[in-house]
Amino acid sequence: MRKNKLLLLISSAAVLLLLVGAAAEENYLREWRRIQAQGRSDEGSIPVQLRQVVNPGLGVADRCVSCHVSMGPGEQGVRGAAVFVPHKPVVHDPADYGCTVCHGGQGQATEKSDAHGDVHFWPEPMLDKSMSYAGCGTCHVALHVPEQAQLRAAELAFERLDCYSCHRVDGKGGTVRPDQGGMEGPNLSRTGLVAYDKEWHAKHTAKSAAASDGPWKKAFRAVGSDDLTLLDTFLATRVAAPQLVSAKSVFLSYGCLGCHKVSGVGGDDGPDLTRAGFKDPGQVSFEHVPGTGSMANWMAEHFRAPASVVVGSQMPAAAVSENEIRQLTFFTLSLRRKELRDVYLPKDRIRAAKFGEREFSADGATLYGAFCAGCHGADGHGRRLSGLVSFPSIANPDFLAIAPDALLTKTIEIGRPGRRMPAWLKADALNADDVKAVIAHIRTLSAAAIESDPHPPRWVKGDAAEGKRLFSSTCSGCHGSYGAGGEGPALNNKVLLESATDHYLVETIKRGRRGTAMSSFLEPSPVRPALTQSDIENLVAYLRSLQGGKS
Amino acid sequence: MTPTTKDALREFSDNLKAVPRRVMETAFRTGPPTTDRTRSTFVFGNVFLHLHAVRTHRWSLKWTTTMGLGIMSVSAFLIALVTGVMLMFYYKPYPEAAYESIKDIHFVVPTGRLIRNLHRWSANLMVVAVILHMARAFYTAAYRKPREYNWLMGIGLLVVTLGLSFTGYLLPWDQLAYWAITIGANIAQSPREITDALGITDYFDPGGFQRLLLLGSDMVGAEALIRFYLLHVMILPLALAALMGVHFWRIRKDGGMVRPADADDQLFRQPREEALPIFTEAPAKTYHLAAIVRGRTSNVGRGPENTVPSMPHLFYAELGVLMVTLLVCLALSLVSDAPLKELANPSVPENPAKAPWYFLGLQEMVAFSAFMGGIGIPSIVLIGLALIPYLDRETEGTGRWFGGPGGWPLVRLSIVLGLAAPILIESFVIRFGWLREWFPSVPQLVITMLNPGTLLTAVYAFFSMWCIRRYGSTRAGALALFTCFLCGFLVLTIVGTYFRGPNWVFYWSPSEWPKH
Incomplete structure (x- = not known):
């Protein structure tokens, strides 16, 4: 009896103690409470309470501001702890838009590691600070981005033509350079988003002509047409996220769209990348990825050696520099394209979705690159x-x-x-x-000018049977029996045979392709005799007989 | 005389003041439990307490009699029940939503993590307590007449407990859950091993049917989740509650806790802890309820000298065990979080995919033959357990720990053999492989019949037979066999839990696993 009573007493007391301890931990010892207790505003200490930014339209209830208090609504003045840093000025005030929309992470969590997604198996960890701007891709798409050489040229043109003397772009330039004769011009950081006056150059010229002295006279000079194109490219791609644009231009330079679709545009051979930035690190294999289990790390390694990260992948390794790999990673992480309510749909998304504007510039170099x-x-x-x-x-x-x-x-x-x-x-x-x-x-891509074709498209009248004999002895080693293709391209392809002129075929055999295994067949080689003009015509006649893939 | 307004008001206020006292009086109609009589009425006047006898034998209250394991099982169940209902407020039984909701419970809901941890630890503790409780009942020969039927109920409770724990395993819908249940479903399908070998699967496929019944589809998906959910929160708890009701009621009907024939003598030899009067000043007879009940009751025909009123003696003990259980669960919950891996992904198998820990012993055998390890041997064990009270009809040693012919020395010997046999067999298999490695073309039916699991079972059975002959007693054989199986379960579970890595290959520690 006494033993049992004592057992009950001691165990109950211990349970009570643990529960009180757990309750105290839950209610008083949380890190955010300690942080808020240090907070001071102009009126004195701030109330210690769970703070959150709620935006039902975006599906956001972010309690990040329980620690990052000074980023919360109306609390910019709070100070006292290292974490009380106001958000740097952005168009989307975190007090309205919340934090996780751009940064990722777990908005409702109230412990640092949980909220930042530093816990195992969290499907949407926070974007690394260096990749914060990838978060823009949650809602925005940058439109009309050119491949990287052009983008670089455009950026250099803007700098070379001293536009920074008056205009501030992405935190650079503006009146910081009055010694250059500059003055306060409009900030051009967002011209790609809000559009700009296409007549700017004519207006600039007119103002410059009218002015007798001052910045308009000293700092402005008319711009040539090539440079104008570059400047227009520059202006069209200013979306207040230069990192994102340059990362996108890298993406558009390595032919990624040849296999992958982004927002419905691109090839079909690889996975659709429209939401690749939301890839769950728990759903991919890190077996051959050294380093941390972050999605950024996985992607970077995947760009270095695709097939060793994803078994059976046919994606070629991007033969690019580490910096470009970083940018490709950055851009892939920015491919988020969250479904949004109409009121939150940004203009660029509307322009892309409703007006058919494309994400890449329509010039040949960019299209080729993409x-x-x-x-x-x-x-x-x-x-x-x-x-x-x-x-x-x-x-x-x-x-x-x-x-x-x-x-x-x-x-x-x-x-x-x-x-x-x-x-x-x-x-x-x-x-x-x-x-x-x-x-x-x-x-x-080559300095070779196109030569004129003196013949009609079909003029060869050779002996196909003789051509067949020649083909088996001379060509089929590379081009396969019946021209079905091997190490060399397939020649029995319907589209090739329909669109290639006889001149093209004859000349190809005569000249060969320098730098490839296809040498000129007018010259003998150690493994075969030289062909004559009539041999070549017989061969072409044979090729013509392969039309439609038949022998 | 008509009462004045003033009097009526005073009466109203007096009644109001008396409300707390009156409520207590009407709730406990027989007055405060201070006498033997009121203590008795307190017990049988209460719908929950009257599952207990009004008086409890002092032998039952000794800690060494039961170690409180039965109450501990119930307590763990109660904790799991309460926390489980709390979890249901947030849990959504649809594949992706399930995972999200567990994430929310774990990371967002205030105290959600603690509640989930409590649920997990109480469930695990319940499995442990139920197994130990069964061992206690076995080793004190408590299954013997008149408690044979209650032993069967206990086996039913063991199965339902494992079922509850197993069905709960899928609900988080993470990789751990998904692949553990995939293994479970494959075990359910394992009769195919036999039907395939006989070539009759096309006509008679109980394995496929079992799997389909369990999953509701060809693979673990939304249907499986809703089935497991319903089983977990509704069907199995109801079954458990019903079985528990019978189990408790039979304890009382079968005369309370088992005790040795000389229990009274032993107790008299010890100094009494206290000298409560057995018959107090209230002269009313305390046995009037017992008198109208036919058959065996706790006290009819025996002297009341060694009994104490259940209220409060038994209830202190029971509450004490409940609080200890809660304490253990709470302490574990505060230091160790329930696991939650990545979202279930049917295209990326976990390697190694492991069943819940209490099935890892089976999984160890399943590695050779899914049917024998997952269905054959467990069935043999369950049938064997159920038969024990009907085969052992001896009386020697009832109510004593390790009672019966052979006693503790036999159990000691059985522990040695029970541990040595699986360790040797496992070592051999890990070092030299098994039939499949030696003769790749051997028919699976041969391995089904001849594998480490069946070999171990045969060794145990042979040893048990030997004990029956050696001691001339079925109880001795049962002691040997039960001990051996308990040890085998322990060894195989430990091997499966700690020493098996990717592809079920042996590793000394997880740090040696091939790097991910």
């Missing part, structure tokens, strides 16, 4: 990737000298059915103008 560079290489010299048929060099001067625009157009528009080259003329990829622009860009 859609073609992945396989044909940024310089057009083709790529050889393990496990895949090698991708032909389209910048080869021997090719460009004899390939008519019609051939290039057909090839891009229809592709090579049954081969890796897809048809690009379609609603979710390129339009007819784009194809023209791409061809114009391809022409610039």
Whole structure:
């Protein structure tokens, strides 16, 4: 009896003690309470209470401001602890928009590690501070971004032409340089978002002409048309997130859209990346990823060696610098595209979704960079990737000298059915103008001018049977029996045979392609005799007989 | 005389003042439990307490009699019940939402983490307490007449307890849950091992049917989740409550706790802790309820000398165990969080995918034969357990720890053998492999019949037979066999929990696992 009574007493007392302890811990010892207790505003100490930013429209209830008090609504003046730093001025006041919309993390949690997503298996960890601007991608899309060379040129043009003397852009320039004759001009950091006066240059010139002295006279000079294009590119891409734009331009330079779709535009061979930034680190394998288990780390390693991170991936390793890998990671993390209520849909998203404006600039270099560079290489010299048929060099001067625009157009528009080259003329990829622009860009990849074709498209009258014999002995080693393709391209392809002129085929065999295994067949080589003009015509006649893939 | 307004008001105020006292009086109609009589009426006048006898034998209150394990099981269940109902306020039984809601409970809901931890720890403690309670009942031979039926109820409770714990495992819908349940479902399907070997799966497929019944679809998905949820929060708790009701009621009907025939003598030899008067000044007879009950009751036909009123003696003890259980759960909950891994992903199997810990002994055997390890041997064990009271009809040693022929020395020997046999077999298998490694083409049916699990069972059975002959007693054989199985369960569970890594390969510690 006494033993049992004592047992009851002691165990009850201990339970009570633990419960009181747990309650005290839950209610008084929380880190945010200690932090708020240090807080001072102009009126004295601040009340210690759970603070939160609620925005039902965005689905946000962020308690981050329980520690980051001075970022909360109406509490900018709170000070006293290291964490009480007002948010740097941004268009979206965190007191309205909350924190997790941009930064990710767990808004409702009230402990630091939980809130920042530093716990194991948290599906949406906070974006690393260096990648905060990737959060813009939750709602925004940057439109009309060019590939990186042009973007760089545009940025340099803005600097070279001393526009910074008067204009402040992304925290640079403006009246900090009065010695250059500058004055306070409009801030241009957001011209890509809010639009700008397309007549600016004419108006600038007029004002400059009217002025007798002062900044308008001293600091402004008329700009040439090339530079004007660059400046327009620059202005169209100012969305107050320069890091994001330059990361996007890297993405648009390595042909990623050739295989991946973003917001419904791009190829079909790889996974859709529209929401790749929300990828759950718990749903991917970190088996071959050294370092921490962060999504940024996974992506960076994936860009370095795709197949070793994702087993069976055919994605080529992006042969780029560490900085570019960082930017690709940054951009992929920014691919969030949250579903939003109409009132919160930003203009750029509306322009993209409702008015068909595209995320990339429509010039040939950018289109080539976005859609073609992945396989044909940024310089057009083709790529050889393990496990895949090698991708032909389209910048080869021997090719460009004899390939008519019609051939290039057909090839891009229809592709090579049954081969890796897809048809690009379609609603979710390129339009007819784009194809023209791409061809114009391809022409610039080599100095070779297109030669005129003296013949009609079909003029060869050779002996196909003789050509067949020659083909098996001379060509099939690379091009496969019946031209089905091997190490070299397939020649029995319907689209190729329909769009290639006889001149193109004959000249290709005669000249070969310098720098490839296809040498000139007019010259003998150690492994075969030279062909004569009639041999070549017989071969072309044989190739013509392969039309439709038949032997 | 008509009362004046003033008098009526005074009466009203007097009544108002008397409300607390009157409420107590009407709730406990027989007055404060200060005499033997009122203590008795206190017990049988209360719907919950009257499952207890009004008087309790002092032997039952000795700590060594039961170690409070039965009450501990109930207490753990009660804690799990209360915390479980609390969790239901936030839990949503749909695949993605389930995971999100557990995340919310864990990270956002005030005290949610503590409640979830309490639920998890009380559930685990319940499994442990139920197993230990069964061991206690076995080792004190409490299953013997007249308690045979209650032993069966106890086995039912064990199965339902494991079922409750197992069904709760899926609900967080994380990787851990998903793959543990996938393993469980595959075990349910394991009769296919036999039907496949016989080539009759197309016509007779009890394995596939069991799996389909459990999952409601071909794979662990939304249907499985809602099934497990319903089983976990509704069907199994109701079944458990019903079985528990019978179990408690039978304790009383079967004469309270088992005690040795000489319990009274032993108690008289010890100094009395206190000298409560057995018959107090209230002359009313305390046994009037017992007298009208037919059959065996706790006290009919025996001297009341060694009994004490259940109120308060027994209730102090029971409450004490409840509080100790709560204390243990609370302490564990405050220092150790319930696990929550990444969202379930059917395309990325966990490696190793492990069942809940109490099934890891089975999983260890399942590695060789899903049917034998997951269904065959557990069924043999359960049937064996159920048969014990009907095979052992001896009387020697009832109510004494390790009572019966052989006694503690036999149990000691059984522990040695029970531990040595699985350790040796496991070591052999880990070092040299098993039939499949030696003869890759051996039919699975051969492995189903001849695997470490069946070998171990055979060794134990042989040893048990030997004990029956050696001691000339079924109880001796039961002691040996039960001890051996308990040890085997322990060894296999430890191996499965701590020494098995990816692909169920042996590792000395998880730090040696191939790096992720």
